[in-house]
Amino acid sequence: MRVDIISIFPEYFAPLDVSLIGKARQRGLLDVRLHQLRDWTHDVHRTVDDTPYGGGPGMVMKPEPWSEAIDAVAGSAPEPPRLVVPTPSGRPFTQEVALAYAAEPWLLFAPARYEGIDSRVMAEYGDRLRLDEVSIGDYVLAGGEAAVLVMVEAVARLLPGVLGNAGSVTDDSFAPGAMAGLLEGPVYTKPPVWRGHEVPPILLSGNHGAIARWRRDQALRRTVANRPELAARLDPGTLDKRDRQV
Numbered sequence: 001m002r003v004d005i006i007s008i009f010p011e012y013f014a015p016l017d018v019s020l021i022g023k024a025r026q027r028g029l030l031d032v033r034l035h036q037l038r039d040w041t042h043d044v045h046r047t048v049d050d051t052p053y054g055g056g057p058g059m060v061m062k063p064e065p066w067s068e069a070i071d072a073v074a075g076s077a078p079e080p081p082r083l084v085v086p087t088p089s090g091r092p093f094t095q096e097v098a099l100a101y102a103a104e105p106w107l108l109f110a111p112a113r114y115e116g117i118d119s120r121v122m123a124e125y126g127d128r129l130r131l132d133e134v135s136i137g138d139y140v141l142a143g144g145e146a147a148v149l150v151m152v153e154a155v156a157r158l159l160p161g162v163l164g165n166a167g168s169v170t171d172d173s174f175a176p177g178a179m180a181g182l183l184e185g186p187v188y189t190k191p192p193v194w195r196g197h198e199v200p201p202i203l204l205s206g207n208h209g210a211i212a213r214w215r216r217d218q219a220l221r222r223t224v225a226n227r228p229e230l231a232a233r234l235d236p237g238t239l240d241k242r243d244r245q246v
């Protein structure tokens with residue numbers, strides 16, 4: 001997968017050189033290319049923003065630098081990238097969206113700063129680059145760069161070969177399957193007793209059926225407690241009689 005990121009702070013993406021993503025890049029599983037938006041300005045101050053039409057606080061990112069940058073990166077490629085713009089007003093970025101992105105050969109991220117990018121840029125590229133405006137949560141960041149880091153990590157870990165243990169992807173709490181739609185339950189490792197806290201004995205029992213039921217029960221409890229709106233969406237049929245005692 002190829003990932004291009006256009007930003008006025010390309011240095012923000014240094015974390016993509018380390019850990020999981022860094023190794024995936026070294027192994028050629030991921031091709032991340034960074035671009036400085038200001039390289040597509042033509043004034044001495046390398047201006048990328050201006051005051052908003054209609055008044056109001058803050059500044060808006062000018063359309064010309066973005067369109068010149070996007071044209072230079074995406075060009076007239078026969079199979080153009082999917083353009084992803086992080087914004088508080090976007091559709092929710094979920095594991096389902098991450099899975100869809102992981103199937104794309106090429107993503108182009110456009111993290112905005114200030115009050116956002118002139119909307120005509122979205123209109124210009126919406127169709128050809130299958131523009132997706134996505135939100136990683138209901139809060140406002142100073143810029144989309146942190147959101148791009150989040151999305152690149154969520155997508156990259158789904159690529160074949162990136163995660164050592166393939167199982168952990170299918171066990172994702174938001175992945176389809178037995179635990180679909182449930183939050184992760186508690187996890188434990190050695191020592192069996194730590195500062196007087198014991199690991200739940202069921203986990204040491206070797207009874208894999210009972211362990212699976214216990215884990216599902218714990219996941220259901222946590223989902224009901226922390227995300228009642230997810231619990232409400234669970235298909236009653238998916239809850240076996242044990243779960244209904246929750």
Ligand SMILES: COC(=O)COc1cccc(COC(=O)c2cn[nH]c2)c1
Nearest residue numbers: 087088112116117135136137141143144
């Ligand atoms: C067309 O879209 C744009 O112009 C983007 O506009 C903005 C405006 C303010 C802040 C941001 C950065 O993204 C977030 O804050 C964000 C993303 N997810 N949750 C919070 C982007």
